[in-house]
Amino acid sequence: MRGPRDYDDIPGTYVFDGERSRNGYELNMFCMSLNQAQNREEFKQDESKYLAKFPITDEQREAVLNRDWLAMLRLGGNIYYTFKIAICDGMTMQAAGAAMSGTGMSEDDFRQMMLDGGRSIEGNRSKKEQGIG
Amino acid sequence: MAKIIAGIGTSHVPAIGAAIDKGLTADPYWQPFMDGIEPARKWMKEHKPDVCIIVYNDHASAFSLESISTFSIGVAAEFPPADEGFGPRQVPTVMGEPELAWHMAESLILDEFDMTIVNKMPVDHGLTVPLSIMYGQPDAWPCLVVPICVNVVQYPPPTGNRCFNLGKAIRKAVDSFPKDYRVAIFGTGGLSHQLQGERAGLTNPEYDKQWLDKLVSQPDSAKAISHTEYLREAGTEGIEAIMWLVMRGALNAEVEEVYRFTRVPVSNTHYCLTILDNS
Numbered sequence: 001m002r003g004p005r006d007y008d009d010i011p012g013t014y015v016f017d018g019e020r021s022r023n024g025y026e027l028n029m030f031c032m033s034l035n036q037a038q039n040r041e042e043f044k045q046d047e048s049k050y051l052a053k054f055p056i057t058d059e060q061r062e063a064v065l066n067r068d069w070l071a072m073l074r075l076g077g078n079i080y081y082t083f084k085i086a087i088c089d090g091m092t093m094q095a096a097g098a099a100m101s102g103t104g105m106s107e108d109d110f111r112q113m114m115l116d117g118g119r120s121i122e123g124n125r126s127k128k129e130q131g132i133g
Numbered sequence: 134m135a136k137i138i139a140g141i142g143t144s145h146v147p148a149i150g151a152a153i154d155k156g157l158t159a160d161p162y163w164q165p166f167m168d169g170i171e172p173a174r175k176w177m178k179e180h181k182p183d184v185c186i187i188v189y190n191d192h193a194s195a196f197s198l199e200s201i202s203t204f205s206i207g208v209a210a211e212f213p214p215a216d217e218g219f220g221p222r223q224v225p226t227v228m229g230e231p232e233l234a235w236h237m238a239e240s241l242i243l244d245e246f247d248m249t250i251v252n253k254m255p256v257d258h259g260l261t262v263p264l265s266i267m268y269g270q271p272d273a274w275p276c277l278v279v280p281i282c283v284n285v286v287q288y289p290p291p292t293g294n295r296c297f298n299l300g301k302a303i304r305k306a307v308d309s310f311p312k313d314y315r316v317a318i319f320g321t322g323g324l325s326h327q328l329q330g331e332r333a334g335l336t337n338p339e340y341d342k343q344w345l346d347k348l349v350s351q352p353d354s355a356k357a358i359s360h361t362e363y364l365r366e367a368g369t370e371g372i373e374a375i376m377w378l379v380m381r382g383a384l385n386a387e388v389e390e391v392y393r394f395t396r397v398p399v400s401n402t403h404y405c406l407t408i409l410d411n412s
Contacts, residue, residue, distance in 0.1 A: 006361045012331030013369055017288040025198055032197045035216055070330070079329035079369075080192045080286055087218035093148070093401050097333035110334060114398035118336030119327075125365055 009126045012102075014073040024076020030054040030064070031081035040088050069100045135233070135307045135314040138182060140380040140388065140409040141173075142348070143266055145189060145321040147258040148400035150222055153265045166404065169394040170266055176392060176408055177267045182317035184230055184277045186303065188379045189259035189321045190285045192217070195251075201287050202249035204299060206241070207256075207280035208234040215255035224261050224270075230277040233310055237279065240306035246299055256280060263321045266406070276317075285322065285373050289360055296375045297356040300382020307383070320380030322373025325366070326402035335368045336403040338395065344374065345407060349390045352381050370402075384411045 007015050014020065021028075030051065033039045043050040051061050063071035064085065072082045086096045098110035105113075113119060123129060149166070152158055158167045194215035196202070209229045214221040241248050264274055281303070284290055291299075300318075307316055324341040327333055344367075347355040356378050363372040388409040395405045 007364050010332075010365050012333075013327070013364065014330050015288050015364060015369065016286065021198060021287055028193075028198055032193055034218055035194065037216070037220070040218070073329055078193075078286060083328070084193070084218045093328065097328070097401055100330055100333045102331045113334055114401060117338070117397050118401075118403065119332060119334040121335060121337040121340070121366065124332055124335060
């Protein structure tokens with residue numbers, strides 16, 4: 001385990017550092033395979049069977065099957081990689097953003113938040129500021 | 134000799150490419166954006182760079198975690214659009230300039246920037262969306278392109294200072310190339326946005342405005358900004374702003390900002406565009 005870092009204090013943020021990359025390598029390489037149309041088809045036909053080709057952990061497998069986007073991030077997934085699953089599902093970045101916000105927000109709520117100027121930086125700079133650090 | 138005539142900074146939001154490709158630009162969501170980039174397109178038509186050096190990042194398209202290079206330069210004659218999960222974008226193949234690219238690679242490495250030299254590199258939205266923004270939908274891109282790829286996916290990306298100094302070394306390389314090319318250099322990505330986690334959707338227009346002002350007239354201050362400040366203030370993907378510092382490093386100490394356009398939201402980002410005249 002690495003020591004504490006200054007960016008650990010940023011709330012709702014999963015910095016893709018060495019530790020995350022090490023834990024998430026196989027998960028991310030599964031996602032990378034979806035760049036090929038043939039693999040996308042194979043994954044869509046039988047997700048479990050396709051996932052069995054990759055040496056990912058049971059937790060990672062469950063997170064993919066359940067489309068638990070936050071769990072994927074916690075288990076070492078990188079957003080540019082895990083978003084390839086979302087593309088495969090025909091999901092928008094706004095739907096993914098809503099799902100990750102962890103507040104039960106809908107895609108429309110998220111889209112409206114963006115139209116209103118995006119998620120505010122105020123109150124979102126640090127865990128300390130939010131009283132959870 | 135070749136000459137850098139301008140620096141261009143622009144976000145490279147994939148949804149812009151999709152809107153242009155699918156003919157959605159008259160949609161009320163996109164119309165204000167299209168109006169905002171029109172003066173930049175006009176500027177490009179008037180100034181016609183022969184070559185665009187495009188500093189961008191690959192998003193798990195040509196490169197993966199199998200091998201992570203901090204700085205790469207594309208030396209191929211052609212760069213095909215990449216399949217990012219929905220088939221390749223229907224845009225022209227990007228034509229390279231191998232002679233200039235190899236000259237730059239050699240100059241940069243001897244200048245102690247240890248570039249990864251890439252002969253095979255499909256290019257994703259990070260590179261093709263800036264071309265669509267500046268040129269629309271031509272049958273062929275009206276410029277040759279030298280792609281410079283910066284790792285911003287795996288933490289840590291290079292420091293802002295390192296990026297700025299790479300820009301200076303690029304300037305030296307271009308200035309010593311014996312063809313009378315008019316060159317534009319693009320810094321792409323950013324500005325504030327966060328795609329991941331509970332903080333997804335974050336924007337910070339006030340921070341971006343101050344950052345842009347610094348980029349133009351106090352680059353020494355912009356290049357000293359820490360990664361944690363970018364992550365905190367501009368979001369995890371806002372750190373892409375370091376690629377604009379490569380562009381700025383390749384320009385004169387004093388430049389004139391001839392155009393700026395910003396808009397929230399463009400997809401999940403604070404879209405920013407700037408043109409810096411280097412004459």
